[in-house]
Amino acid sequence: MTAPVLRTASLRRRLSLWVLGLLALLLVVLGVTVDLVLGATLRSDLRDRLVDRAEIAASLVAQGRSDEDVLAAVTGDTVQAQLETSDGDQVGEIPDPPAGPAGGLAGGPARPGRPPAPGAVVDTGDAYVLQTELPDGSRLTLVADQSPITDAVAQLRWVLVTGSLVTLVLAAALVSATVGLGLRPLDRMTVLARSITSGDRGRRLRPDRPSTELGSTAAAFDDMLDELEGAERAARRAEAGMRDLLGDAAHELRTPLAAVQASVETVLRTDPDRARREELLAGAVRELQRSGRLVADLLDVARFDSGDPPALHRRPTDLAELARGSAQRVGGPVEVHGPTVRADVDPDRVGQVLDNLLRNAVRAAGPRGRVRVELGGAGGTATLDVVDDGPGVPAEQRERIFDRLVRLDAARVRDGGAGLGLPIARALARAHGGDVTCEPVAAGACFRVRLPMTG
Structure with missing residues (x-):
C-alpha cells in the first residue's frame, strides 16, 4: 500500500494568501455595508425633508402667509416646489415627473390602477415627489432630486474600491514580512535537523512554551530525536553484542572441535588399543555434545532476539x-x-x-x-x-x-x-x-x- 504523499506547498505563501483573501472578503463586506447603509440613510433624510417641508408649508398657509412666502420657505437644498391654488393657478415650476400606471408617478409605491395616496412620498427613480393638500384648499407638489445622493454614493464606491486595493497591496507586503517572522522557528528547526544529519547529535530546540502550536511541534521534534538517538544506541549495542556473540561462539566452538579433531586423528594415525580408542572417542563425543549445547543455546538466543520465542506446550x-x-x-x-x-x-x-x-x-x-x-x-x-x-x-x-x-x-x-x-x-x-x-x-x-x- 502506497503511503500518502505530504503536500509541501509554501507555508508562507499559503498563509499570506489566506490572510489576504480574508482581508479582501472583509473589505468587500465593509464596502457593501457602507454603500447600503449610507445610501439608505441619505434617501431617508431626503424623504423626511420633503415631509418636513410639507408641514412647514401647511403651517405658513394656516398663518395666512402668501403663496410666494410659502414657496420661498420650502424651496432649496435640491427641493423644488409648485403650488396649485384652489382657483387653478400655478405658482412655481418643477420638472415634469414621468407618469406611472393609471395616472400615478413612475416608480412610486402606488399600486397598479390606483393613484398614490395624498401626502405620500413617491420614488420616481431620479427624484422623490410629495403631493399634499394645504388648509386653504391648494395643492403643494414637492420634488427632491436624488442625483446628488447618487453621485455621492458613486464617489464613495470609487473611494472604497481604490482604498481596498491600496490596502490589499500594503497588506500583501506587510503580511509576507510578518509571516516570515512568525515562521522563523521553523527555519531554526530546519537548520537543527540539517546539523543533526551532519553529525551534531546532541542539539535540541528546547521550546520555552511547549503548549503553543510551534512549541508542541518543537517538543515533539525533540522527543523524536531522543527516541532516534536511543534507537541508534540500542542498534549499536545490538551490533556490538552480535559481534561479541559471533566471536565468542567461534572461540567456544573452536576448542571442542579441535579436541574432536585431535582425538579422531590420534585414532586414525596410531591405531591405539581398544581401551585407549574408546577413551579418545568418548572424549570426542563429550566435546560434540558440548558443541551441540552451544549451538542450541545460540539458536535460542537468536529466536529471542528476533522476537520469535519457541512455542510453549503448557x-x-x-x-x-x-x-x-x-x-x-x-x-x-x-x-x-x-x-x-x-x-x-x-x-x-x-x-x-x-x-x-x-x-x-x-x-x-x-x-x-x-x-x-x-x-x-x-x-x-x-x-x-x-x-x-x-x-x-x-x-x-x-x-x-x-x-x-x-x-x-x-x-x-x-x-x-x-x-x-x-x-x-x-x-x-x-x-x-x-x-x-x-x-x-x-x-x-x-x-x-x-x-x-x-x-
Whole structure:
C-alpha cells in the first residue's frame, strides 16, 4: 500500500494568501455595508425633508402667509416646489415627473390602477415627489432630486474600491514580512535537523512554551530525536553484542572441535588399543555434545532476539519431579527440598531453565560444594530457589549476569560455558509469565525461578 504523499506547498505563501483573501472578503463586506447603509440613510433624510417641508408649508398657509412666502420657505437644498391654488393657478415650476400606471408617478409605491395616496412620498427613480393638500384648499407638489445622493454614493464606491486595493497591496507586503517572522522557528528547526544529519547529535530546540502550536511541534521534534538517538544506541549495542556473540561462539566452538579433531586423528594415525580408542572417542563425543549445547543455546538466543520465542506446550506439571529429573541429568551434589508444587508450564522448557541454572551452580560450587533446589508457592506463584555455596555473585553484578555473553571472573577458572545459560533461562521463564532473578544471600548464590501455579 502506497503511503500518502505530504503536500509541501509554501507555508508562507499559503498563509499570506489566506490572510489576504480574508482581508479582501472583509473589505468587500465593509464596502457593501457602507454603500447600503449610507445610501439608505441619505434617501431617508431626503424623504423626511420633503415631509418636513410639507408641514412647514401647511403651517405658513394656516398663518395666512402668501403663496410666494410659502414657496420661498420650502424651496432649496435640491427641493423644488409648485403650488396649485384652489382657483387653478400655478405658482412655481418643477420638472415634469414621468407618469406611472393609471395616472400615478413612475416608480412610486402606488399600486397598479390606483393613484398614490395624498401626502405620500413617491420614488420616481431620479427624484422623490410629495403631493399634499394645504388648509386653504391648494395643492403643494414637492420634488427632491436624488442625483446628488447618487453621485455621492458613486464617489464613495470609487473611494472604497481604490482604498481596498491600496490596502490589499500594503497588506500583501506587510503580511509576507510578518509571516516570515512568525515562521522563523521553523527555519531554526530546519537548520537543527540539517546539523543533526551532519553529525551534531546532541542539539535540541528546547521550546520555552511547549503548549503553543510551534512549541508542541518543537517538543515533539525533540522527543523524536531522543527516541532516534536511543534507537541508534540500542542498534549499536545490538551490533556490538552480535559481534561479541559471533566471536565468542567461534572461540567456544573452536576448542571442542579441535579436541574432536585431535582425538579422531590420534585414532586414525596410531591405531591405539581398544581401551585407549574408546577413551579418545568418548572424549570426542563429550566435546560434540558440548558443541551441540552451544549451538542450541545460540539458536535460542537468536529466536529471542528476533522476537520469535519457541512455542510453549503448557500443562499442569509437578515442579518437584521436574527438579529431580534435572538434578539427575546434570549430576553433582544436588538436593531437592520442598513440597509438591504444580504449575501450568511447558515441562521441557522449564527443565531447560533448571538445567542451565543447576549446571552453573554445580560449576560454581565445585567438587566439594553443595547445591540444593528449594520449592515453594504462595499467591498463585510457584518458586524454585537454586542455591549453591560457591563464591557467590557481587551485588553490582546480580542484574548484569543476565546479559548474554557475561561470565564472572571467578567462574572463568572452571567454567567452559559461553555465558548464554542465564539469559536463556530468564527469557524462557518470562515467556511463561514468570521470571528468574538473583537474590541476595549471606553466602553463595541463590537464583529464584517464579512461575504461575495451576489455577
